Amino acid sequence: MSTNYFNLTLILFASFTFFLTNCDNKSKAIDVNYLKEGVLCTETIPLDFIDESGKIVSKYIDSVKFSYLDSIAFTDNNPDRLKVYSTPAPLDFTKKIEPYSPEYYMAYTVFNIIKVIEYYNGLFDNKIDFNSQEEYKTIEVTIGDTPYLTSPKVYIFEANSNPSPSLFFHEIGHRAFWYIEEGLGIKFKGLSYIHMGLLEYFTVSLNNSPLVGEDFLPEKGMRNADWVYGYPPHDSLSLKGLLDAIAASYPQKIQNPNSNVFKFYDVNMNAYKDYLDEIDNHRGGMIITSTLWRIREQLGQEMTDGLVARTILDLNKFMDTRSEFYNAAENEKLRDKIEWYDLYYGLIQKDKDLNEGKGIEIIKNEFTRTGFLINVVKL
Structure with a gap:
């Protein structure tokens, strides 16, 4: 056996061992x-x-x-x-x-x-x-x-x-938006439907799918940005609507006081018994998410993600100039937190800056489709 053949055998054996x-x-x-x-x-x-x-x-x-x-x-x-x-x-x-x-x-x-x-x-x-x-x-x-x-x-x-990986996109989205509010000072003032809607927009955009919750949320509690969630919010987006969906999704477990499903349902029913008609912000946020998702379908992910992110960073500035663009109703009390019209106005302004206004008509049409009365905003 030649020396060259022996050396080649060793090399092949070492390579095969490394591969395994x-x-x-x-x-x-x-x-x-x-x-x-x-x-x-x-x-x-x-x-x-x-x-x-x-x-x-x-x-x-x-x-x-x-x-x-x-x-x-x-x-x-x-x-x-x-x-x-x-x-x-x-x-x-x-x-x-x-x-x-x-x-x-x-x-x-x-x-x-x-x-x-x-x-x-x-x-x-x-x-x-x-x-x-x-x-x-x-x-x-x-x-x-x-x-x-x-x-x-x-x-x-x-x-x-x-x-679905939307599980992780949503949970890290919470961390991101907690920091956007607490670290960067954007005035959402808690888990408002604006806060949650913007968060969930990035969930569906990164997932490149309108569905949130596959194989981790109960089927009746899943969220779908392809649906048109009207504004003002429908009764089904209330806390009671959420708890009804939990009960309907687990008909046997909800009857067992020792089950984890019952514990979750019971503690929420008791804690929020006086607030069951109020909006559930996770699902109520889909009012904003679905609007932005439809904009994304027309402008594309890259342009829409960048537009929404840049708008978020300047939301306080837009809120502080409301008197210049928002026609408040008589006796309307304006709250010191981000509202839909701050977001809408901000998206329009940022689209002018970033995209030469290519998305303005799309933004107008989709906010109108949701039910927002955009005529109260001067552009």
């Missing part, structure tokens, strides 16, 4: 499944955030945890003080990642968190300081039966589910 090692798991990518408009889709996602020792490394995430849901409770019967009780389980990223395993859901979550943060960073010129939100740098993924209770800190998946 890297395809086994430290695989640099995995396939994940998710629903999009009723179709099961598959995406190959890179695992470049997992180092050679099996540790997740990202400047946006300090640590991760995985657990199985045991039960939920609400401290002081307050719907906003959810307590999740779960049993921790270890993660091992040094082995092959199996579909629907703890590592699979964690990788899917981390990949999308990074993706959405970088999307917002690009849109808002890094003005949103996600790393200042220390409490959200520890991420927990939990397997349980209440995925609709996911938060930017605890992501809940049903076993073997295929949640």
Whole structure:
């Protein structure tokens, strides 16, 4: 056997061993499944955030945890003080990642968190300081039966589910808009339908789909930007409408006082019994989201995303000049927070600056289609 043949054999053996090692798991990518408009889709996602020792490394995430849901409770019967009780389980990223395993859901979550943060960073010129939100740098993924209770800190998946990535786009959207309000000072004054509508616009735009909630919200509670949500809001967008949708989606669980669904329904019914006719801001925000989605369908994602982002950053300025463009009704009391006419006027002005006014007629038509009386705004 010649020396050259022997050396070539060694090289081929080493290359084959390297191939096996890297395809086994430290695989640099995995396939994940998710629903999009009723179709099961598959995406190959890179695992470049997992180092050679099996540790997740990202400047946006300090640590991760995985657990199985045991039960939920609400401290002081307050719907906003959810307590999740779960049993921790270890993660091992040094082995092959199996579909629907703890590592699979964690990788899917981390990949999308990074993706959405970088999307917002690009849109808002890094003005949103996600790393200042220390409490959200520890991420927990939990397997349980209440995925609709996911938060930017605890992501809940049903076993073997295929949640739409709109889940992550929405939750990181909350973080972005909390910072836009608290860090940048934009005067939404809480989770108003304007705040939520703008947030959810970016959810559907990044997802390139009008649907929010596939395989994590109850079917009757899903949101669809293709629908025309009229203004003023319909009764179905009330808090009662939301709770009715929860009850209708889980007819058996809602009868069991020990179920997590019943606990959620009951605490909300009691806490908001005097406010059930008020708008549910998550679904009420679709009034704005659907309007902007229709504008996007005509102007395209890049132009519309940029237009909406630039308008948001100047909303306070537009609000402060209301007296110059808004014809208030007699005895109308103007509130010191962003309203639809501030957004509408701002979009028109920004379109002039950014797009030479190419979208003005489209913006006018779609706000009118929603039901906004745009004639009260002087342009």
